[in-house]
Amino acid sequence: MDTEKGKEKRGTTVSRAGRLCSRFAQWAESHHRLLLVILMAVQCLGLAAAFFFFGPTVFPDSPSYMEPARSFLENGVMADADGQPTLFRTPGYLLLLAAVYGLGGGNGAVVLLQMLMCAAMGLMIYSVIRDISGKACLGLGGLLLWVLHIENYNYALSILTEIPFAFFCVLGLFFLCRFWQRGRYRDVTACLVSLNCGLLIRPQLMYYSMIVAVLLLGASVLRKVSWKITLPYVCLFLVCFGGWCLRNQYRFGDPQYTFIRHKDYFEYYAPNVYREVEKVSLEESKRYFRELLEETAPDYDRLSSVVDQLYVLSDIGKTYVKQHFGAFIVVNIKGLLQEMFAPGVSYIERFGLPPWLAWCCCGFFAFLLAVTYGIYAVGFLRNWSALTRLDWLIFLTNVYLMASTAVVGYSRFRMAFYAPCLMGAFLCWRRFDKETCGKRRPHGLRRGKADGRD
Numbered sequence: 291m292d293t294e295k296g297k298e299k300r301g302t303t304v305s306r307a308g309r310l311c312s313r314f315a316q317w318a319e320s321h322h323r324l325l326l327v328i329l330m331a332v333q334c335l336g337l338a339a340a341f342f343f344f345g346p347t348v349f350p351d352s353p354s355y356m357e358p359a360r361s362f363l364e365n366g367v368m369a370d371a372d373g374q375p376t377l378f379r380t381p382g383y384l385l386l387l388a389a390v391y392g393l394g395g396g397n398g399a400v401v402l403l404q405m406l407m408c409a410a411m412g413l414m415i416y417s418v419i420r421d422i423s424g425k426a427c428l429g430l431g432g433l434l435l436w437v438l439h440i441e442n443y444n445y446a447l448s449i450l451t452e453i454p455f456a457f458f459c460v461l462g463l464f465f466l467c468r469f470w471q472r473g474r475y476r477d478v479t480a481c482l483v484s485l486n487c488g489l490l491i492r493p494q495l496m497y498y499s500m501i502v503a504v505l506l507l508g509a510s511v512l513r514k515v516s517w518k519i520t521l522p523y524v525c526l527f528l529v530c531f532g533g534w535c536l537r538n539q540y541r542f543g544d545p546q547y548t549f550i551r552h553k554d555y556f557e558y559y560a561p562n563v564y565r566e567v568e569k570v571s572l573e574e575s576k577r578y579f580r581e582l583l584e585e586t587a588p589d590y591d592r593l594s595s596v597v598d599q600l601y602v603l604s605d606i607g608k609t610y611v612k613q614h615f616g617a618f619i620v621v622n623i624k625g626l627l628q629e630m631f632a633p634g635v636s637y638i639e640r641f642g643l644p645p646w647l648a649w650c651c652c653g654f655f656a657f658l659l660a661v662t663y664g665i666y667a668v669g670f671l672r673n674w675s676a677l678t679r680l681d682w683l684i685f686l687t688n689v690y691l692m693a694s695t696a697v698v699g700y701s702r703f704r705m706a707f708y709a710p711c712l713m714g715a716f717l718c719w720r721r722f723d724k725e726t727c728g729k730r731r732p733h734g735l736r737r738g739k740a741d742g743r744d
Contacts, residue, residue: 354370408453638652
């Protein structure tokens with residue numbers, strides 16, 4: 291008897307909560323313009339306050355972008371501080387910095403531009419969710435979680451690729467969703483241009499772009515996608531990717547797109563695996579590999595080419611990772627969790643809060659991240675059978691962006707996938723027609739509309 295009353299009471303509570311949420315959603319829907327203005331004002335004020343108190347932030351990696359940009363303006367060569375052409379940085383962000391510096395701006399102007407990008411991403415999150423779902427309240431939910439994401443305010447101030455790279459990823463998804471709705475050729479063109487801009491800014495999209503190129507070629511051969519979409523993308527990819535590879539072939543005699551991973555295997559991947567295996571600190575891990583380098587390559591410093599030195603470092607790191615591949619998987623899983631949930635402690639510490647208050651803030655922001663992923667997971671599983679190809683494309687894009695940087699485990703790399711994650715999360719909660727959604731061909735891939743004949 292008590293059990294039945296308890297079940298009835300819980301059912302009543304859930305019903306009341308459901309009605310309350312429904313009423314709030316209706317109220318938000320009817321006042322969406324006002325709420326949109328308020329949320330955007332909060333974000334802009336937060337960005338302005340961060341800029342006022344902290345100004346542009348130069349991280350340890352920042353000079354590796356700033357120096358080649360200045361060198362390009364002065365000498366026409368993207369060179370590091372030692373005068374050697376940059377091995378590790380791709381040209382996208384360097385050209386952006388060079389353009390700002392060339393127009394007389396400094397790091398402050400760069401930060402202001404990145405703040406505009408950050409605000410624009412919020413608007414695109416809202417617009418995509420609202421237009422696809424038909425519900426402004428869902429778009430407001432995504433925008434709210436974006437505004438409350440504290441890392442936005444940290445990396446908008448930073449001379450790093452985080453905000454520009456995230457911006458072009460979001461811009462690509464924005465135009466993809468417009469293409470999905472309207473089937474206009476110019477939207478898919480803008481999407482593919484944005485994807486290649488992201489590739490030029492950070493090599494993280496290298497394999498993703500290759501996969502897209504192969505899939506588009508296959509789909510065009512099978513007459514599923516128009517060649518008017520595939521050929522411009524493949525040509526643009528070859529110009530951006532192939533052009534920088536040719537530059538590296540000319541400068542270094544090796545057509546790699548970037549040599550950053552050669553260094554990362556020795557400085558990050560292998561030391562993190564060694565730390566997992568031996569249960570030592572990261573500094574001890576790095577010291578072990580420096581000693582290993584001295585033992586296995588005593589003539590390392592006498593090698594004539596920096597590229598040859600990088601291959602030696604890469605071989606040492608790769609060899610250790612292959613020998614402990616199980617530990618490498620564990621490191622990736624731990625790194626992914628840290629990448630997803632680390633609340634931005636370094637930025638919170640800049641405010642000089644009492645320790646207890648700082649920990650409360652960290653807990654709050656970690657909770658918001660958990661809410662975001664929870665919304666995505668529940669909505670995705672709840673509507674599994676009704677998800678469209680657009681939902682799957684956004685989901686797989688998020689998986690790629692998460693997995694490609696998981697081994698390092700830095701929260702800064704969350705900037706690449708957090709906005710796309712919000713888009714996917716709230717789109718999973720739109721109303722589906724479960725009988726037809728899974729069977730319907732996406733509007734943008736119908737040959738007539740994809741050809742621009744709509």
